[in-house]
Amino acid sequence: MANALKLGSWVLILTLAACSSSTDSEVMVVESESAAAPAPAAAPASTSAHANEELSPRVLRRFAPLDVSTKSVSRALTDLGRKLYYDPRLSKTGAVSCNTCHPLDKYGTTDTAVSTGVDGRKGARNAPSTYHASGHFVQFWDGRADTIEAQAVMPLLSKDEMGMSRAGAVAAIKRIAGYRTEFARAFPDEMDPVSFERIGLAIGAFEHGLVTPARWDRYLRGDKSALNAEEKAGAKLFANLGCIVCHTGPYIGGSMFERVGARVPWPENADRGRKAVTGHNADDMVFKVPSLRNVAMTAPYFHDGSAKTLNEAVRMMARHQLGVELEDDEARELEAWLGSLTGELPTEYIKQPDLPPEV
Structure with missing residues (x-):
């Protein structure tokens, strides 16, 4: 060779x-x-000597x-993060969620060169997989976010992705009674638990469980x-x-x-x-x-x-x-x-949840 x-x-x-x-x-x-050790009978032929x-x-x-050990976070926090990951109401049009560009049943990415966000806008780069992303030393292709929690909310603010503002995202969550209850359960020590940063904390907590041995x-x-x-x-x-x-x-x-x-x-x-x-x-x-x-x-x-x-x-x-x-x-x-690096999807963990209704 x-x-x-x-x-x-x-x-x-x-x-x-x-x-x-x-x-x-x-x-x-x-x-x-x-x-060379003898090859198993079932193994395919190889050109290597x-x-x-x-x-x-x-x-x-x-x-x-x-490392497949469970990160020490509350069930309430990961359950909340799962719902937020799947919820398109965090986008300006109500049609784009994290799962739109990072579908978990398809290993966390789409089969297109770039993804499509709100109003049909195209992203600038290929969407990386969300599986194992929490373990990376930085986030995004250019490393502009240090943690998965910081990364999780940045697409909400992108005009090419979800097209929201910080205040708009918080207002969208606060309008939904079920989310107000779930944020209070996930952040019991906070007087006003719904915040932009805590949206990221919840989604990030959920993403820590996206591993595929x-x-x-x-x-x-x-x-x-x-x-x-x-x-x-x-x-x-x-x-x-x-x-x-x-x-x-x-x-x-x-x-x-x-x-x-x-x-x-x-x-x-x-x-x-x-x-x-x-x-x-x-x-x-x-x-x-x-x-x-x-x-x-x-x-x-x-x-x-x-x-x-x-x-x-x-x-x-x-x-x-x-x-x-x-x-x-x-x-x-x-x-x-x-x-051989293809892992088994955590089907129960990524199962799409019922989202709280707007009431």
Whole structure:
């Protein structure tokens, strides 16, 4: 494989800042086992010479299984947040909710390059999934919100999304007797519990529960049968290409910023990314590295929705970030492993609730 220089039982990957904001070269050493284990009879064939070898500890340390423990928040708060997430009355037209652009039964995103908000207005960027977003180090593609609670109310104020004002959102909630009761239950120590910030606190509390454990988590916890041979080959290729410099941790991303087009210029450059937030030239074309959890279910891809398929997305990443043109079998192996990141939707938790009537 032309993507790595093999030296005995080691693979030396020169990432050369392909997935690092630093201008210095980064050298990553990944252990490559030399004795292939026999493939399980049910596993599909793979083009990799070491398809059924397990990932080395050096690679596994770059990841972590999902923490599925329940966040210590009240049931009243998460129940309120669930209703607010689904309620279109938080929009100017009464037709757009959080779930409109982030449908939870479709892994928290739409199948369009950008979403449609109030009055048919189009958003500027691809809607990221709300699953696991609460664990990211910042929110939005450009990192303009620090927490999921702060992020949750910002779409309400966007003219392209929900088109409300702070006062308008609070007034819409206060008009509904059921919400006045539920806010009082969720915030029992507050004299006037309905506020714009507490709308965000409630939605954020609900979003903390949007987690989807996958077969990959079982593998990380020691169940080596959780992945088949092709998926293991894809995981090792992902590491050997240097993708784990940026896509790491429990969310396989969501923990750093990176400039798109590190090796080959990005085809679309109208959106300058984080520079619009900071005004710094160093942030030109810089975006948050997205989580790869459920990535097989969340096409189209990237901040601009420019990749229609997962195959196209992995090839674009290899080309523009690493300067590598993937072979067909390499793209297939990467896709196979990325498919193992698809988790099970929490169907009961995301079940659409009955909303309080306007009385």
